[in-house]
Amino acid sequence: MGKIKLLQGNEACAEGALYAGCTFFGGYPITPSTEVAEYLARRLPQIGGVFLQMEDEIAAMAAVIGGSLAGCKALTATSGPGFSLKQENMGFAMLTEIPCVIVNVMRGGPSTGVPTGPGQSDIMQCKWGTHGDHPVICLTPAYVQEIFSETVRAFNLSEKYRTPVIIAFDEIVGHMRERIEIPDAGVLEIVNRVKPTCPPSEYLPYDDSKGDVPPMANFFEGYRYHVTGLNHGTDGFPVNASPRIHTDELRLLRKVEANRAEIIKFEEYMLDDAEVAIFAYGVSGRSAKTAVEMARAEGIKAGLFRPLTIWPFPDEQVAELAGRVKGIVVPELSLGQIIFEVERCAKGRCKLEGIYRVDGDPINPAQILAKVKEVK
Amino acid sequence: MAFDYDQYIRAGKLPHIWCPGCTYGIVFKSILRVVDTLKLNRDDIAMVSGIGCASRLPGYVDFNTLHTAHGRALPFATGLKMAKPDKHVLVVSGDGDATAIGGNHFIHACRRNIDITVLVFNNFIYGMTGGQYSPTTPSGHLATTMPYGNIDTSFNIPELAKGAGASFVARGTAYHAAGLDKLIIEAMQHKGLSVVEIINACPTTHGRRNKFKSPTDMLLWMKDTYIPAVAFDKLPPEKTAGKFPMGVLFKKEGLPEYCENYYGLVERLKKQREGRA
Numbered sequence: 001m002g003k004i005k006l007l008q009g010n011e012a013c014a015e016g017a018l019y020a021g022c023t024f025f026g027g028y029p030i031t032p033s034t035e036v037a038e039y040l041a042r043r044l045p046q047i048g049g050v051f052l053q054m055e056d057e058i059a060a061m062a063a064v065i066g067g068s069l070a071g072c073k074a075l076t077a078t079s080g081p082g083f084s085l086k087q088e089n090m091g092f093a094m095l096t097e098i099p100c101v102i103v104n105v106m107r108g109g110p111s112t113g114v115p116t117g118p119g120q121s122d123i124m125q126c127k128w129g130t131h132g133d134h135p136v137i138c139l140t141p142a143y144v145q146e147i148f149s150e151t152v153r154a155f156n157l158s159e160k161y162r163t164p165v166i167i168a169f170d171e172i173v174g175h176m177r178e179r180i181e182i183p184d185a186g187v188l189e190i191v192n193r194v195k196p197t198c199p200p201s202e203y204l205p206y207d208d209s210k211g212d213v214p215p216m217a218n219f220f221e222g223y224r225y226h227v228t229g230l231n232h233g234t235d236g237f238p239v240n241a242s243p244r245i246h247t248d249e250l251r252l253l254r255k256v257e258a259n260r261a262e263i264i265k266f267e268e269y270m271l272d273d274a275e276v277a278i279f280a281y282g283v284s285g286r287s288a289k290t291a292v293e294m295a296r297a298e299g300i301k302a303g304l305f306r307p308l309t310i311w312p313f314p315d316e317q318v319a320e321l322a323g324r325v326k327g328i329v330v331p332e333l334s335l336g337q338i339i340f341e342v343e344r345c346a347k348g349r350c351k352l353e354g355i356y357r358v359d360g361d362p363i364n365p366a367q368i369l370a371k372v373k374e375v376k
Numbered sequence: 377m378a379f380d381y382d383q384y385i386r387a388g389k390l391p392h393i394w395c396p397g398c399t400y401g402i403v404f405k406s407i408l409r410v411v412d413t414l415k416l417n418r419d420d421i422a423m424v425s426g427i428g429c430a431s432r433l434p435g436y437v438d439f440n441t442l443h444t445a446h447g448r449a450l451p452f453a454t455g456l457k458m459a460k461p462d463k464h465v466l467v468v469s470g471d472g473d474a475t476a477i478g479g480n481h482f483i484h485a486c487r488r489n490i491d492i493t494v495l496v497f498n499n500f501i502y503g504m505t506g507g508q509y510s511p512t513t514p515s516g517h518l519a520t521t522m523p524y525g526n527i528d529t530s531f532n533i534p535e536l537a538k539g540a541g542a543s544f545v546a547r548g549t550a551y552h553a554a555g556l557d558k559l560i561i562e563a564m565q566h567k568g569l570s571v572v573e574i575i576n577a578c579p580t581t582h583g584r585r586n587k588f589k590s591p592t593d594m595l596l597w598m599k600d601t602y603i604p605a606v607a608f609d610k611l612p613p614e615k616t617a618g619k620f621p622m623g624v625l626f627k628k629e630g631l632p633e634y635c636e637n638y639y640g641l642v643e644r645l646k647k648q649r650e651g652r653a
Binding site: 026045048050055058061062064065068069071072088089219221226230238 | 389418419420422424434435438439441442443444445448450451452453454455457458463480481483484641642645646649
């Protein structure tokens with residue numbers, strides 16, 4: 001039996017990071033994610049880890065990448081405008097394959113928007129925020145317990161695939177307090193980056209001959225190598241106008257795409273015999289679950305598909321679902337973003353209805369139920 | 377015996393990208409001599425850079441090297457240093473990289489007084505992109521984005537660093553190469569944030585648009601313009617117009633250093649816990 005605690009989502013995120021072995025946090029104050037930083041400002045110095053409040057969001061992201069390159073599991077947490085500012089260096093971490101975890105506690109936007117209200121309108125930015133083609137793993141927990149466990153999973157995926165992992169939840173779940181159980185050490189699997197075993201003279205930091213995820217040497221451990229945000233060869237040095245750029249960028253995508261089965265995680269709730277499905281994540285997923293129960297009480301066969309991995313998108317699962325339900329309802333705290341991904345996968349095989357809301361309040365179960373009835 | 381630079385240079389990574397007449401090679405060699413003089417273990421050095429001509433230097437040296445995004449070398453370096461405070465972290469940057477896009481990082485690294493050495497290669501121009509004015513381009517100089525002459529006012533990098541809290545500030549030039557070794561040695565030995573502004577020449581994108589007929593003219597300009605601080609301070613004001621001091625311009629030992637402060641806190645918390653146990 002682990003420890004039972006009453007925690008806020010943001011605090012559970014910090015606890016999850018510590019459980020995963022995070023020893024480095026770089027951040028900048030921003031609502032509604034600040035509690036992640038505040039919690040770790042207390043905890044990290046206690047365990048000999050590094051807590052850094054940097055001069056801005058860009059610097060926080062950079063410091064996190066530096067910390068990771070020096071061997072730490074590293075975390076940053078932010079919201080809206082801060083997430084925009086981090087994009088440049090997130091791209092750097094993607095291309096240079098330096099593991100790190102970025103938490104985005106989503107608020108309303110664009111611009112300063114509604115700092116104290118929930119949002120889900122950064123979800124496409126999570127995928128496409130930084131320039132260029134790039135791999136993205138983004139997790140979308142909806143409960144405080146899930147924020148804890150998905151944070152652990154985020155670190156594991158990041159270390160395993162040498163790529164930044166985003167955790168996107170919203171202000172409501174971030175600030176909500178729920179009872180959670182923090183498992184004893186050893187209960188949840190912890191993954192650490194694979195280090196090279198070859199002599200330093202033979203080390204090629206981006207050698208893909210033995211797999212899509214090359215072993216990663218930390219700085220200062222005898223493997224002197226070069227890390228650059230320029231496209232690079234297997235030895236880490238810049239290449240220009242080379243076919244290698246194309247094949248290497250494909251490899252970066254393949255690290256995620258070829259491992260969809262492991263990375264993609266979701267909850268299916270009463271979907272077996274469902275005639276109407278709701279596709280919803282985060283706080284909207286919570287409302288949707290209640291809506292399913294309300295619908296069932298009225299004899300309507302509704303069910304919920306709640307992705308815990310939003311990127312890569314659960315293409316196959318949504319395609320399969322679209323083939324066996326009359327319609328899919330997509331509630332989201334945006335003016336319509338993730339619904340287009342659902343549409344892409346559903347390919348017109350069922351009805352599709354969105355529920356959009358950006359006024360700072362969540363979509364309530366009654367709103368969802370009404371839409372379910374329309375689609376039925 | 378001639379100094380063996382090859383021992384610190386990555387085999388096969390030369391020639392470098394710098395233009396003929398560029399003075400970065402002079403500084404490059406100075407850095408390697410310093411590393412040798414200080415007998416630093418190459419495994420224990422990280423050289424971090426941003427974007428620009430100077431920022432390509434780490435690619436050529438056989439250390440742990442990190443070529444980051446424009447202006448961002450210092451926060452990356454801060455991450456490395458905080459994770460491994462016993463290692464040497466050296467940042468190479470340019471005038472645009474350090475004081476324009478990276479200006480905020482620069483002043484805050486100075487303020488923290490974290491034990492990192494920052495070498496700012498000031499060539500007064502954005503060279504890599506072809507000669508746009510930077511925060512240090514002298515007023516009146518021509519640049520591709522100041523085609524009628526620079527109407528902007530320039531930064532004095534050592535004054536900026538000192539004002540922001542750096543505990544060691546120096547200025548050297550590519551012309552005064554022997555003196556440069558000494559400055560970089562002193563900077564690297566100093567505990568705290570050390571900044572060395574190194575005056576460089578970009579004949580290709582700055583000099584030829586600004587009446588410097590050859591790279592040599594630019595070096596001679598450095599010779600005439602930069603005066604040892606001790607001598608500079610004794611000159612009457614009418615003789616210092618258009619001249620700048622060089623050498624160690626500011627140095628203060630014993631100021632709180634960020635890693636020491638942080639890990640001091642870690643130790644204090646540990647002792648408190650042990651005291652309670």
